[in-house]
Amino acid sequence: MKVRTSCIGGIVSQTRSVKVCAIGLPATDLSVLARALSVSAGRERRYELIELDDVAKADILFVHIEAQNSEAFIQAEQTRPVPVVVMGPKEESFDSPYFAVAPLMASRLLKVLDQVPLNDHGSAAAHVQRRQDDSHQDYNPSAKRALVVDDSAPVRKQLEVGLKAIGVEADFASNGDEALIKLSQAKFDIVFLDVVMPGKDGFTICKLIKKNPTTKDVPVIMLTGRTAAMDKVKGSLAGCQAYLTKPIDDKQFQATVEKFVV
16 A cells, blocks of 8 residues: 655645455456446545455455355465455345445445555555564463454454454454363453354354353353344343444444453
């Protein structure tokens, strides 16, 4: 991402050149994306669509929901760990905090992209890398600890940043079985638990956590893209303390953590 500073009429402004790499988009939606980015030239963020071969230069990955498990996307994330915008049908459950509903509309696309955080002092990838470096700092035994259980890397990253901002250390699991192992090995003050995961779902894992005398008093917050009332009832019956709907609202997330932990 390049930042250019200009001065017009005594007013200093900055224009960010943000590179977007699309993965798995149908030809029609790719055309809409390209058209939307082409009209951003006069805006604070000027978006540029780049080829998959240039993914190492990307500031944002834009992926179709059906391509999230594709080899191309996995390699792209490993090459350039940047924020991800997921595109899919409205009825789908999005695991990314940033998503675009199909069919794509140019005006709506720019609003979605403008919500994606970028580092003012470097690329988004550098910002992610700094967060990864910070996660390797020495463990503080007096700090509150949270376990985030979600198979979506973007969701884990979002919660990691939110927890760190209020002084809570985070550990992660991508499925229920891994979470149970971590809970048996260390003490956590709160668990954020995705409902839909490979293997055992969140309701099952929540019941197991609450049946274990060692972990039964740990607050469990369910994470889901579903809004059906029955799902919240199932979560309550499983023993969870609260329910957060994806995309997770930062203020609601912070209030939940402060209620049960801080």
